[in-house]
Amino acid sequence: MELRQLRYFVNAAEQLSFSDAAKLLNIAQSTLSQQVRQLEDELGVQLFERNSHAISLTEAGAELLPFARRTLHEADSCVARIHDLDQLLAGTLNIGVTYSFSPILTETLMEFMKKYPRVKLNIYYKPMVELMAMLEARAVDFVLAFRPSESMPVIESHMLFDNHLAVIVKESHPLAGLDSVSLADIGKFNLALPSKGLQARNAFDTYLAAHPAPLNIRIELNEVNILLELIKRSNLVTILAEATVYNQTGVKAIPLTPEANEMEGCVHMLKNCYRKHSAIEFIHMLRESNAVRARVRDWFR
Known part of the structure; x- marks a missing residue:
């Protein structure tokens, strides 16, 4: 055979x-x-x-x-091991990323490409459910996403930072000067929300179930960059993870009151699976990046 x-x-x-x-x-x-x-x-x-x-x-x-x-x-794992040993960090690294993680990834991507020019990076931006399926199928080496609400037997999650939902508005918005915002406050404005199924929306729907309030949802999108552009150009209000607006200009993140549950930013990997040297190095660099070390709570200062 x-x-x-x-x-x-x-x-x-x-x-x-x-x-x-x-x-x-x-x-x-x-x-x-x-x-x-x-x-x-x-x-x-x-x-x-x-x-x-x-x-x-x-x-x-x-x-x-x-x-x-x-x-x-x-x-294939045997070949990958030998390839890593022979070529050091050459090869291909496949990374799955949810949209909310995009802002904290840029710094590490640039540093990694500069330090390891022989490694080809494939970055896949998709909803968490699709990325986890890719991870189980070994189509990606690891996934950057918030911790899922339910544990997955074949996947292990390692926390990078803690995070919360926040109200996101443009810098000149009437709510921008507040230290915290309630659902009653945002109920006075039209909302643009991430689509159902995205992690921030799932977390917000759970929050609403515990704190019911009438809201005027005018638009739902599954593309966070377009969503943020709408926020910058209007008085629309959105709810996203704080990490989503890291290093974003023209918008402000304001804590929800009462405080929303934490959303842990994690690296997700298959259990009992060979780890590429390039994957280990990339995760190490990400942990040491300014975006992650700053921690979400510092981003409000």
């Missing part, structure tokens, strides 16, 4: 098409079919049901699939 055969089998099982799997692997369909057939002959079982239009896994194929995936992952 060869790793190549297992890789061909897994791709065919995921695509449920020999032709699509062959295109994905950039090989001839006949080559893929032959290798899968040799694997079946060696195992003495049929792995796929075949007809002129499609393929499907047999019971034996479905049983083999998770073991094949695990074997390929272990093989």
Whole structure:
């Protein structure tokens, strides 16, 4: 049994098409079919049901699939370990980031690229749910997001900083001069909120459940940069994590009263999984960055 055969089998099982799997692997369909057939002959079982239009896994194929995936992952991890040792910090680092983390990431990105020019960075900005799915699928090496409300068995979370929800307005807004703002205060203005499903919105909805109040929500967006532009250009009010406006000009973050629950900014990684040297170094640099060391509570001063 060869790793190549297992890789061909897994791709065919995921695509449920020999032709699509062959295109994905950039090989001839006949080559893929032959290798899968040799694997079946060696195992003495049929792995796929075949007809002129499609393929499907047999019971034996479905049983083999998770073991094949695990074997390929272990093989890839072995290669990654040797590659790191041989090339030091060369290679590729895949980072998942929620929109709220964008402002605190820039400093570390610039420093890391300058210090390690041989490492290619792939940054994925998506909602937390999508990023966690990517992490479980090993499509990213780690995720920067607030701690989820429910624990995830295969993921471990390490806190970077504590954070709170805040009222965000432009610097000339009538609320900007207050030391703290209540729901009654913001109820006098139109709101522009992050879309449901984003972490700041989830946290705010939980806050509202404990402190019910009538609010006039005029617009919801899933793009934080556009949301902040709306705030800068109008008297709209939004609710975001304090970290979202770190180093932002033209806006002010004001604490909610009563104080909203903490939102812990975390690094999320798979448990019992090999850590790339580049990932370890990037996280270390992020922890030492001015954005993280300042801590959220200092940002209100």
